[in-house]
Amino acid sequence: MAHILYHYSVSCFLSSFNAMSRAFILAGTNLGNREENLKFALESLAQGGTIVRTSPCYETEPVGFSEQPWFINQAIEMETKLTPHELLSVCQGIEAACGRVRSFPNAPRTLDLDILLYGDMAIGDDKLVIPHPRLQERRFALEPLAQIAPDLVHPVLHKSIRLLLEICPDPSRVCRLPTSDPQCCL
Numbered sequence: 001m002a003h004i005l006y007h008y009s010v011s012c013f014l015s016s017f018n019a020m021s022r023a024f025i026l027a028g029t030n031l032g033n034r035e036e037n038l039k040f041a042l043e044s045l046a047q048g049g050t051i052v053r054t055s056p057c058y059e060t061e062p063v064g065f066s067e068q069p070w071f072i073n074q075a076i077e078m079e080t081k082l083t084p085h086e087l088l089s090v091c092q093g094i095e096a097a098c099g100r101v102r103s104f105p106n107a108p109r110t111l112d113l114d115i116l117l118y119g120d121m122a123i124g125d126d127k128l129v130i131p132h133p134r135l136q137e138r139r140f141a142l143e144p145l146a147q148i149a150p151d152l153v154h155p156v157l158h159k160s161i162r163l164l165l166e167i168c169p170d171p172s173r174v175c176r177l178p179t180s181d182p183q184c185c186l
């Protein structure tokens with residue numbers, strides 16, 4: 001029920017005057033039914049734009065606080081008229097509707113939605129940093145992103161996602177989950 005009401009409120013958020021932009025989001029989940037959480041994330045994000053592509057899903061080792069279950073991560077490409085800050089609010093609303101409780105940094109979570117890139121924009125304020133400041137340090141973000149946007153050039157580091165993955169020093173394990181549908185693992 002909460003999910004249905006949530007979909008309604010996301011559609012009300014859409015503003016029709018902004019230009020269309022391309023955003024890349026990383027979804028992560030390691031609590032509850034992870035597949036259902038990802039499905040919910042995709043369905044909810046689709047209310048805020050058009051989902052263009054999704055990466056395969058990856059089971060990934062937790063980074064920062066290791067005594068917790070492994071995550072599933074998936075990169076999502078979407079076209080949206082939402083501004084970056086509107087998109088952040090929508091992502092945070094979806095996280096909350098999925099039952100996320102914020103406790104401590106790097107804690108287990110039902111759903112995390114991080115904006116990795118938003119067009120060529122570089123933004124840095126106290127609420128939002130784009131490109132995501134730790135993208136280049138995180139194999140669990142680069143690996144799925146490289147599956148859908150290998151040639152995309154990071155607008156601040158001026159390196160392709162493929163190259164950032166090649167030179168990424170993160171030793172944590174990232175395992176691609178089997179999928180029959182290349183568009184989606186679910």
Ligand code: ADP
Pocket residue numbers: 088102105106112113114115116126127128129130131132133
């Ligand atoms: P994390 O994803 O780093 O584990 P959270 O999901 O709890 O942590 O987010 C912490 C804060 O990070 C959010 O309140 C949000 O304002 C901020 N933030 C800054 N840049 C971004 C971004 N690109 N995507 C998502 N959140 C961001």
Ligand code: MG
Pocket residue numbers: 112113114
């Ligand atoms: Mg986050």
